[in-house]
Amino acid sequence: MYMLKGNLLNLFTEEIYPAEVEIQGGLIKCIREVDEEFKNYILPGFIDAHIHIESSMLTPSRFAEAVVPHGTTAVVADPHEIANVLGISGIKYMMNDASTVPLRFFFTAPSCVPATPFETSGAVLGPREIDELLQLDDVVALGEMMNFPGVVGEDPTVLEKIKIAHQYSKPVDGHAPLLSGDDLCKYIGTGISTDHECSVMEEAMEKKRLGMKIMIREGSSAKNLEELWKVGGDFLVSDDRHPEDLLKGHLNHTLKKAVQLGIDPVEAIRMVTVNPSTHYNLDTGLLSPGKRADLILVNDLENFNVKKVFINGELVAREGKALFNVKPLPIENTFHLKTLKPSDFEINPMRTGNATVRVIKVMEGQLLTEESEANLEIVDGALKADPEQDVLKIGVVERYGNNHVANGFVNGFSLDKGAIASSVAHDSHNIIVVGTSSEDMALAVNTLKNNRGGLVAVCDDDIHSLKLPVAGLMSTMSADEVSLQMNLLHEVVKDMGCKLVSPFMTMSFMALLVIPQLKISDQGLFDVGSFQFVDVIK
Known part of the structure; x- marks a missing residue:
């Protein structure tokens, strides 16, 4: 038995009062009001309702090591990154590795593997595989339905996946950037209940008025909290977070920012506790007798500095340090590149x-x-990048066997020289590369080949890299070690002229064909609005 004392935030009545929480057998046995004074506050452990663990470049166990000290006691993870590479076996790897640490991992069944038929992935998950996954207790929902054109166009396979989720009484997560009007109504009408892709108030309000639950995203690349906080979202989520950001904080950091912007602390805390718990029918996130003793002690309701973290009644982190051991499981690395x-x-x-x-x-x-245009010079029969206009070359190389290359141009990376490349390229995770010259791009990609995946920066014939041996997506190193190497890479890329805060994460989304407007896959340049390929040369 363990007795935790502090100022209890009661999310049922919105009261704060001194209390003691009696913990026994991993559960909350009793909560009693006491006549004492305390400086710290007892809260339910935080739940990230939508995150892709792979984007942290950490295995689930290493991810837990990083976020549990920040008060995160549960996550709802969509493993569609590794599913695109390794299919069901990749998802089971995530589950098995997650089971070795205290953090409570819940998963969603990836609904779109591949995300679209316009890219090449390492696996395909059809209705049969979705049915298999949704039968698992730890799979609590159908993952984000990115193929919104398929939903609106009544694609039979897409609708069958949604139907299967409803048969198991499990919610369906959404992904519908800029979808509006009758098409949005049709999308919601299939039973899709959440969306984390809102980027402006008008979009979020339209979806909220139609009954969607709004996930306000605050990740490493996409940061929507400042724009959307007044809409009154239902969840605060990360979606994608890099390790250097996780070392600074996780949901506790997001809560601090939310309160600073003006969200009531009690409402903000609901968005990372009660709301995800009830939506996904989780056995955590509530402080009540008989519930899991997943709770935290923080210094106040403004800064959310986490003092202690309990999961299943066990003290698992104290003063920013994890109190459990981590040993990531091994996995096959599928990488076929010439x-x-x-x-x-x-x-x-x-x-x-x-x-x-x-x-x-x-x-x-x-x-x-957005789509823009540029007038480029043809030299020796080939179009050349123009760094002075900040028009660089971008390429995607299929990594699963045929190695087809699609090329285009990109603005915004501001490289003066060199190239950067990555085997993290949402969602099929082919190789993506941005550079000022074809020579540097080839060198960067070939370095990735030799490293069996990861991130690479090539500058003045110097090569800097971070190896990601787990499916070309994750490292078995700690967040500190990965962050150190990432920071070195970012410094190199900054010296190459790039002004982006997260250049590798930003580059990884240039291949995501389900977020407007102009993207690129291994099959070509793609206009998301018309959902078709377009020519590079106008």
């Missing part, structure tokens, strides 16, 4: 002079892009 040549990254327009091209325009802090 040696690339500079000519693989050339676009040959079969004419001389100049050509007007479509350009992917990056937006800092957003996953959305």
